[in-house]
Amino acid sequence: MQRIYGNLQDIKTTYIKQLQRFYEQRQLENKITRPEFASELAAISSQIHQPICCYLNRRGQVIRVAVGTPNQTQIPPEELPRHSSERLSGIHCVATQLRSQPPDEAVAIAMVRQRLDALVVLTVADGAVKQAFLAHLIPNAQTPWTISPELSLDDLTQQNFDDLAEEWEREISQAGGTYLSQEMVSDQDRVLLVGVQTEDLSPQRFEDGLEELVRLVETAGGVVLDKLRQKRSRPHPQTVVGQGKVEEIALLAQKLRANLIVFDRDISASQARNLEQEIGISVVDRTEVILDIFAQRARSGAGKLQVELAQLEYMLPRLRGRGREMSRLGAGIGTRGPGETRLETERRTIGRRIAQLQQEVNQLQAHRARIREQRHQQEIPVVALVGYTNAGKSTLLNVLTHAEVYTADQLFATLDPTTRKLVITEPETQQRRTILLTDTVGFIHELPPPLMDAFRATLEEVVEADALIHVVNLSHPAWENHITSVREILDQMPQIPAKSLIAFNKIDRADSETLAKATQEYPQAVFVSATQRLGLETLKLRSLQLIEESVEAIALAQNSL
Numbered sequence: 001m002q003r004i005y006g007n008l009q010d011i012k013t014t015y016i017k018q019l020q021r022f023y024e025q026r027q028l029e030n031k032i033t034r035p036e037f038a039s040e041l042a043a044i045s046s047q048i049h050q051p052i053c054c055y056l057n058r059r060g061q062v063i064r065v066a067v068g069t070p071n072q073t074q075i076p077p078e079e080l081p082r083h084s085s086e087r088l089s090g091i092h093c094v095a096t097q098l099r100s101q102p103p104d105e106a107v108a109i110a111m112v113r114q115r116l117d118a119l120v121v122l123t124v125a126d127g128a129v130k131q132a133f134l135a136h137l138i139p140n141a142q143t144p145w146t147i148s149p150e151l152s153l154d155d156l157t158q159q160n161f162d163d164l165a166e167e168w169e170r171e172i173s174q175a176g177g178t179y180l181s182q183e184m185v186s187d188q189d190r191v192l193l194v195g196v197q198t199e200d201l202s203p204q205r206f207e208d209g210l211e212e213l214v215r216l217v218e219t220a221g222g223v224v225l226d227k228l229r230q231k232r233s234r235p236h237p238q239t240v241v242g243q244g245k246v247e248e249i250a251l252l253a254q255k256l257r258a259n260l261i262v263f264d265r266d267i268s269a270s271q272a273r274n275l276e277q278e279i280g281i282s283v284v285d286r287t288e289v290i291l292d293i294f295a296q297r298a299r300s301g302a303g304k305l306q307v308e309l310a311q312l313e314y315m316l317p318r319l320r321g322r323g324r325e326m327s328r329l330g331a332g333i334g335t336r337g338p339g340e341t342r343l344e345t346e347r348r349t350i351g352r353r354i355a356q357l358q359q360e361v362n363q364l365q366a367h368r369a370r371i372r373e374q375r376h377q378q379e380i381p382v383v384a385l386v387g388y389t390n391a392g393k394s395t396l397l398n399v400l401t402h403a404e405v406y407t408a409d410q411l412f413a414t415l416d417p418t419t420r421k422l423v424i425t426e427p428e429t430q431q432r433r434t435i436l437l438t439d440t441v442g443f444i445h446e447l448p449p450p451l452m453d454a455f456r457a458t459l460e461e462v463v464e465a466d467a468l469i470h471v472v473n474l475s476h477p478a479w480e481n482h483i484t485s486v487r488e489i490l491d492q493m494p495q496i497p498a499k500s501l502i503a504f505n506k507i508d509r510a511d512s513e514t515l516a517k518a519t520q521e522y523p524q525a526v527f528v529s530a531t532q533r534l535g536l537e538t539l540k541l542r543s544l545q546l547i548e549e550s551v552e553a554i555a556l557a558q559n560s561l
């Protein structure tokens with residue numbers, strides 16, 4: 001019986017049997033894969049709601065089938081057939097991916113580590129292959145890989161793979177071997193995720209949350225090796241999960257050489273301490289991962305200030321008996337940022353530092369308020385772009401106003417608000433109207449309260465706008481939950497603009513069913529694609545209308561006083 005690797009939890013035996021059949025399949029000579037093989041892989045991947053990786057040798061034999069991402073299913077170095085860094089390993093991987101987007105850096109790094117001949121990523125939608133990408137190694141020190149643009153399955157499967165692999169190998173050996181920089185291998189935290197499914201969470205929400213945590217860890221620079229789950233009516237007071245699970249985590253962490261455990265919920269200082277003692281490696285929670293991303297991302301003075309405040313506010317109540325152990329255990333995530341050295345200093349010093357930072361944030365708030373006041377006097381209306389992280393807010397700002405805000409396929413790309421002028425011509429009167437468009441930090445489900453407090457100066461840009469455009473990534477499977485989460489966060493703000501508009505973005509990647517559903521449930525919404533520049537004119541006009549409605553609403557409110 002051929003073994004299936006990876007995370008097989010909750011996978012029915014019938015599917016395991018289907019997966020085993022892949023071992024019997026052969027590819028055509030010289031081809032990277034067969035279209036039928038790719039389609040079958042996509043079909044089963046979509047049935048089990050998990051990515052699958054098939055590793056094949058140059059003769060086209062399947063040597064390993066694993067459930068999980070290329071990152072999670074890496075072949076241990078000692079099991080790879082060829083060891084020399086000047087040669088490729090002679091193995092390539094055909095992987096499915098449930099997200100419709102090009103493979104990310106983490107996937108590429110997994111390929112570099114194993115010196116794979118190539119990596120095929122097939123994105124899956126509705127049980128079929130939607131897009132194909134081909135990645136391979138190149139002799140380049142910074143980015144030792146290249147990823148093709150989207151390919152059709154035909155293009156992919158018709159290439160002569162033997163010739164390609166030989167050519168790539170020649171280039172690499174001429175350059176003296178694969179440039180696998182040491183930092184790339186060792187700087188990454190090797191992470192084990194632990195999800196605790198309590199009764200208040202639906203299974204779907206729980207899984208979405210874990211999936212999001214994988215993205216968060218990857219954004220923070222870690223690699224998720226595996227996920228462990230436990231159902232509990234409520235978290236165990238001392239160790240969050242039960243004793244048996246703690247042992248399982250310890251064992252798996254050792255086996256996978258993990259150096260960090262990340263929990264999908266907040267854990268207390270004493271829970272973390274207990275777990276660290278039993279497992280022997282660092283334990284952090286979701287909030288710490290988010291804070292770490294913010295710390296890495298903060299560039300401006302204001303950004304750094306707010307991140308430091310958030311980190312200290314989070315740490316202060318958790319400080320007792322924690323700091324020293326944490327730094328000794330030496331993981332990266334959760335220990336970086338301006339707060340890091342202060343972890344070990346006394347509570348009182350930290351208390352004083354918090355007070356000082358609070359002062360500075362107050363000044364920042366006052367400063368931003370003055371700028372807004374000046375704008376107000378010029379009577380230029382302000383529309384703020386809000387939404388879940390990665391929805392495409394900054395990309396929209398850029399295409400609408402020719403701004404050059406940093407955008408990236410990572411969570412929390414933006415920390416600092418940016419405001420730009422947008423001139424809109426009214427179609428009937430040909431009158432030119434100017435509005436200001438503000439891009440802000442993205443939201444996330446259960447945005448940690450210390451971040452909400454520390455980023456109040458930034459979030460105030462939202463509160464003080466005349467109207468909101470709520471940008472939603474319609475290509476994300478959890479888009480509805482994202483809307484709910486964003487609304488929950490807005491509800492916690494003291495006062496938000498009365499008028500708002502939903503802009504469904506990334507419609508170029510959304511399937512027709514989703515589009516139909518969104519149209520039906522949100523008849524007022526605008527549908528756009530920032531990257532494909534679709535629907536932008538409508539969005540501009542609707543923004544103008546929104547401003548007019550909000551001016552009318554304010555006038556009405558004043559008249560009734």
Ligand SMILES: Nc1nc2c(ncn2[C@@H]2O[C@H](COP(=O)(O)OP(=O)(O)OP(=O)(O)O)[C@@H](O)[C@H]2O)c(=O)[nH]1
Pocket residue numbers: 387388389390391392393394395396406407408409410411412413414415440441442443505506507508509528529530531532
């Ligand atoms: N396919 C597609 N991708 C898009 C579209 N709009 C944005 N993206 C991509 O989505 C990713 C995130 O875009 P950003 O503009 O950085 O998202 P954001 O909402 O500003 O994210 P945060 O700053 O993290 O809150 C980038 O890789 C964009 O290229 C779109 O209409 N279609």
Ligand SMILES: [Mg+2]
Pocket residue numbers: 393394395406407413414439440442
């Ligand atoms: Mg952004």
